[in-house]
Amino acid sequence: MTTDHQQLIVGIGAGARELATEDMILNIGPQHPSTHGVLRLRITLDGERIQTAEPIVGYMHRGAEKLFEVRDFRQIIVLANRHDWLSAFANELGVVLAVERMLGMEVPERAVWARTLLAELNRVLNHLMFLGSYPIEMGAITPIFYAFREREEIQRVMEEISGGRMHYMFNRVGGLKEDLPAGWLGRTRHAVSDVRSRMGDIRNLIAGNEIFHARTRGVGVLSREQILQYGVSGPIARAAGVDFDLRRDEPYLAYGELTVPVVTRKEGDCLARFECLLDQVYVSLDLADACLDRLERLPQGPINQRLPKILKVPEGHTYAWTENPLGINGYYLVSRGEKTPWRLKLRSASYNNIQVLAEILPGNLVADMIAILGSMFFVVGDIDK
């Protein structure tokens, strides 16, 4: 630990040799409230200090990649939006982008901007969830109510356009499922400005709170080397100064026409990760506004492409990656010219992000483990797929 809290051994009583400590193996999970699901951590403890930590994953493995191989591309969207249930829209996006690239398909402009808008709203929803749940783990109950109040605002416009609250199922190869309902742009603009005006509540309550700072500052510091070795991505990597965001560095959708400010921090500790997430919400809300401006000005046009009854993707392979709310999602699509993919490899952000726990947990106390685990912002479904 790099904090000023240093453990000081003031004296050892007589007979300390007989009192030699023994390491204890502690299983955190797979059923434990602090693991947000079924992540299991096998931890070796010396007293309260963690010696080694090993994340054991796979309790929620649903074989998504294998199932993809026997599903057509519309059915794959159903499965793909479920592995990370907090960023369903962003997950659908990677699949359709890969398929469209293989088909050489041009997506109508309105669909591109609407997708960008929905992807950013989805990012806000995802981040708000963690901005609410992380303080709970630190003992602050209130922020989750504020976070969910804001989530509801955006959830409502997402439900109005897609019909779903979680698994939107709104992307299709070549565009979106249906057009925007009349007046939806105005209601979305309203929701975005409402959320922006009230984000200060969460910031005032938590980001400046000294108890929160005491629990998170200097705890669980990730280094640049560890990030590069483990392939950590997303807000967690940017909190340690790794300035990499696909929306800016390899633009997809309409991001190339937008200026995407990339939020970074230097410290790489739990607090920096939380602050990154908080600032990213503001960035996403601004991007959503920019998309709304553009959508209002776009001329009349289609929102999707007419597809053949049986959609076959030509032989070949491609790798599409997107900046998901939690990090980089990659989709390696291999097709042999059939209506199902021969292989669709999924690179999910949480899987890589969680592996680095084995590096950063040792040396910390059990209480700090909760703080570190919560600040890694993962979804267990995204780890196990």
Add this chain to the structure above:
Amino acid sequence: MDAVALPGSGLAKGLAVTLRTMTRRSITRQYPDVQPDLPPRSRGVIALFEENCTVCMLCARECPDWCIYIDSHKETLPAEGTARARAHNVLDRFAIDFSLCMYCGICIEVCPFDALFWSPEFEYAEYDINELTHEKDRLREWMWTVPPPPADDPAAELPKEAR
């Protein structure tokens, strides 16, 4: 922790947020007493308009988890005059197992004869999982709760019929 921060200022700040929220209107939804106002596209339950179904089986085939069960038989209608007798399918059973359904809406999208619709109704929880398989009578009852689709954005392309 700024060096100049007064002790307890974080607490005061937190209480200020609480106080400000106290003066605002509550956003609590009185759900069982007041029904939620769901948008027409809400995916609550699938309704069947039996008359439109031709037993083409597309929905059952395209369903990602095969939760639609269809049984049918063929009937031949004697034709008037010199016309050839026509055979047509008669639907015996149409059931959707909502304990398996993933609410993706592919069945509704593929139905070429507009026999399936989304309804925003959602209050059909059961004590027994078998009760979640809605047979065609029950699916038909949902039909009367299907709302008209919302109007499209002015920038949307006109439907084929209006072009």
